[in-house]
Amino acid sequence: MAGLTQAQTPFDGEFGNKANAEKDKSEPEESAGSSLLCPQCGSNKFWRDGLRYSQFNDKIQRWLCRDCGLRFSDPQDVQKAWSTIERNERIERQSLKSGDDIVTSSQICVTETKNLAAEQKQMEVPRKSEVDIKGKIVEFMWRLKTEAYAEETILGYGTTLEVIAKRGANLFDIESVKGVIAKQDTWIAATKNKALKAYACFLKIQGLNATLPKYNEQRKLPFIPTEEELDQLIAGCAHQMATLLQLLKETGARYGEALALEWIHLDAKTSTVTILPEKGSDPRVFKISGTLLTMLLSFQKTSQKIFAYKSKMYAGKSFRRSRKRIAQNLGNPRILKIHFHTFRHWKATMEYHKTRDILHVMRLLGHRNIQNTLIYTQLISIQDDEYVCKAAKTFQEATQLIEGGFEYVTEMEGYKLFRKRK
Numbered sequence: 124m125a126g127l128t129q130a131q132t133p134f135d136g137e138f139g140n141k142a143n144a145e146k147d148k149s150e151p152e153e154s155a156g157s158s159l160l161c162p163q164c165g166s167n168k169f170w171r172d173g174l175r176y177s178q179f180n181d182k183i184q185r186w187l188c189r190d191c192g193l194r195f196s197d198p199q200d201v202q203k204a205w206s207t208i209e210r211n212e213r214i215e216r217q218s219l220k221s222g223d224d225i226v227t228s229s230q231i232c233v234t235e236t237k238n239l240a241a242e243q244k245q246m247e248v249p250r251k252s253e254v255d256i257k258g259k260i261v262e263f264m265w266r267l268k269t270e271a272y273a274e275e276t277i278l279g280y281g282t283t284l285e286v287i288a289k290r291g292a293n294l295f296d297i298e299s300v301k302g303v304i305a306k307q308d309t310w311i312a313a314t315k316n317k318a319l320k321a322y323a324c325f326l327k328i329q330g331l332n333a334t335l336p337k338y339n340e341q342r343k344l345p346f347i348p349t350e351e352e353l354d355q356l357i358a359g360c361a362h363q364m365a366t367l368l369q370l371l372k373e374t375g376a377r378y379g380e381a382l383a384l385e386w387i388h389l390d391a392k393t394s395t396v397t398i399l400p401e402k403g404s405d406p407r408v409f410k411i412s413g414t415l416l417t418m419l420l421s422f423q424k425t426s427q428k429i430f431a432y433k434s435k436m437y438a439g440k441s442f443r444r445s446r447k448r449i450a451q452n453l454g455n456p457r458i459l460k461i462h463f464h465t466f467r468h469w470k471a472t473m474e475y476h477k478t479r480d481i482l483h484v485m486r487l488l489g490h491r492n493i494q495n496t497l498i499y500t501q502l503i504s505i506q507d508d509e510y511v512c513k514a515a516k517t518f519q520e521a522t523q524l525i526e527g528g529f530e531y532v533t534e535m536e537g538y539k540l541f542r543k544r545k
């Protein structure tokens with residue numbers, strides 16, 4: 124190919140690794156080289172993670188960081204894709220009848236006539252409405268950022284609007300959007316309401332008002348796993364994810380609250396953590412176990428935050444990969460039903476079962492409305508009243524059992540009896 128040296132073939136990657144033209148991914152042992160650094164952890168070790176294509180069929184190489192698991196797009200390919208969009212927008216704005224667009228005043232030969240036809244064909248490729256909608260969504264997300272919306276909210280709203288648009292909705296036609304959302308048979312009512320909420324925010328940013336429908340949601344009782352299943356999931360995760368899950372289990376915090384935890388919120392002397400509120404909750408202080416304290420203190424203090432995840436989205440991706448692997452290894456599909464919020468449900472259910480004090484559970488969760496807490500009174504009836512029983516004769520044995528989550532029941536024949544729910 125003209126213009127390329129032997130060291131720069133069309134299938135040489137950005138980082139000098141020759142990829143196979145027959146496939147999109149490199150072999151596992153291949154590395155992306157050292158020319159690029161992971162935007163999350165700064166590593167220069169990558170695997171190829173397939174190709175993506177822009178709306179004009181520009182190839183965009185995807186990379187997978189071998190250290191932190193972050194997936195991201197090749198920045199040079201992304202820049203090329205944006206250049207294509209801008210070039211096509213310029214072509215659309217040109218008029219073939221203008222004098223500036225006539226290359227020469229000499230006679231046009233047959234070959235040049237074919238080139239004109241090819242140029243005309245290229246002019247028909249861009250779908251300006253799609254480019255406009257994409258630009259409006261990006262502009263909308265930027266406005267949300269300037270108004271201090273949470274990053275997860277911005278990404279969620281943007282992704283939802285893109286899905287709606289790809290399925291045939293015109294975001295500037297309210298009836299069109301309502302119709303597309305109504306036709307999504309695989310979406311539950313809660314998903315449709317979230318889509319309408321995102322669209323309502325989009326209309327608000329555009330200075331428009333509309334009356335949108337609301338679908339009736341059937342509230343389901345949350346899934347409550349056994350403590351053994353939670354412990355198996357924690358044990359099978361990498362150290363940072365295992366520490367995060369152990370924190371969720373012991374405190375019942377939302378995972379956004381846990382990810383926001385900073386070193387100043389951890390008191391090693393008293394073994395307590397302070398959870399700052401999210402979604403209008405109240406701040407709480409929790410006593411944590413010696414095991415969790417050791418896990419937290421093992422992290423390097425490279426930033427103000429304890430956990431190094433870039434956002435909730437990246438933490439969620441890492442969690443889902445680990446959960447799938449652990450469920451397959453254990454042959455237990457119930458583990459796939461465990462989410463970050465499941466730990467909060469489990470903690471609240473266990474606390475109510477132990478104390479029968481709904482106000483205590485309300486304070487533990489940080490709820491301001493007791494109606495949000497009352498659901499856990501319904502979950503007790505579906506729990507198994509099975510326990511693991513242990514006996515302790517010495518002070519040290521009793522201490523270990525209590526630290527392991529066992530509660531004292533009674534004393535018989537010189538032994539103190541403890542129990543813990545299965």
